[in-house]
Amino acid sequence: MPNPTNFRETLKINSILMQLDACPPVNYVKRRGQRSIRIRVKPDEIIVSGPARVADRQLVGFLRDREEWVRKTVLKLSSLRSERTKKLAEMEGHVLLRGEWIPMVVRPSRPDSTTWLLVDRKDRVDAYPPDNSTDGNYNSTTGRENVSISQKTSLSTQLRMFEENVECKELHEHKQAKEYHFDGGFQPRDALSRAAYPDKQTQDMFLKELARQQLPIEFEILSQKLGFKWERLFIRSQKTKWGTCSSKGNISLNWRLIKCPQHIREYIMIHELCHTVHLNHSKEFWDLVRAHYPEVDVAHKWLKQEGELAFL
Secondary structure (H helix, E strand, C coil), rough: CHHHHHHHHHHHHHHHHHCCCCCCEEEEEEEEECCCCCEEEEECCCEEEEECCCCHHHHHHHHHHHHHHHHHHHHHHHHHHHHHHHHHHHHCCEEEEECEEEEEECCCCCCCCCEEEHHHHHHCCECCCCCCCCCCCCCCCCCCCCCHHHHHHHHHHHHHHHHHHHCCCCCCEEEEEEEEEEEEEEEEEEHHHHHHCCCCCHHHHHHHHHHHHHHHHHHHHHHHHHCCCCCCEEEEECCCEEEEEECCCCCCCCHHHHHHCCHHHHHHHHHHHCCCCCCCCCCHHHHHHHHHHHCHHHHHHHHHHHHHHHHC
16 A cells, blocks of 8 residues: 555645646545556546556556646637536527427416425426415425335335425326426515526426436336346435445446436446446456447447536
């Protein structure tokens, strides 16, 4: 194991070198099983990783030799993020759902209502704002960040568990559409009268609840079809990862998958299910993934080009 003090000193020296405009912080990682040094540039960090026994100076030297490439990549990612942020602004009044920008149609308020009502109509989302005549402020409520089910639980029981665990105001069926009532994010009455659409917090809460209802069903059907065994499924709110699988067979999926096309959701689910067999990214793992999902490269390309939109 490296001396922690020396490693921190190395990072401190290198951080001075790397404090460049538009460059996020550099993090160093040593991994058992990794055979070479790699650099991964992300919007919020630069990761320099290498084998467990690699010298600290080798990691620093590897980064220094590729500093120009890192700077260019950071600028490119920054430009892409600006374009995507602009895209979000242009798509105001739409919700990114199942890989498509679905129009949001604002309907008349319901009398005496104090919460937004969002209804998934598949080809659109109907949004019923709070009644402006109602006095007082409207505080937001936070849904459950993590919900889990077990493979040993029947699908009907799973659905009942999810409905019982939803912490929004109401949830019920209406003309084969899901209705979700949400508070409007600390907006006073006069502010609500100026709001054309639900704020981002309210929209995200709506999408989270859709994810908690729909992703477990898709996952259950897929795992049964392919014959994988798993222990528990969690719907989480990871900041960067689409999914994870633990050594105990517990799988976590990011609720933001509900924003992705069906083939991307399927790929991520298969990817994590394959980790129940190979808890690594070995050749055997990728062979298994490709056996169940041959279009891996297509999925990777989509995730690289479009995936960040789901996290904005």
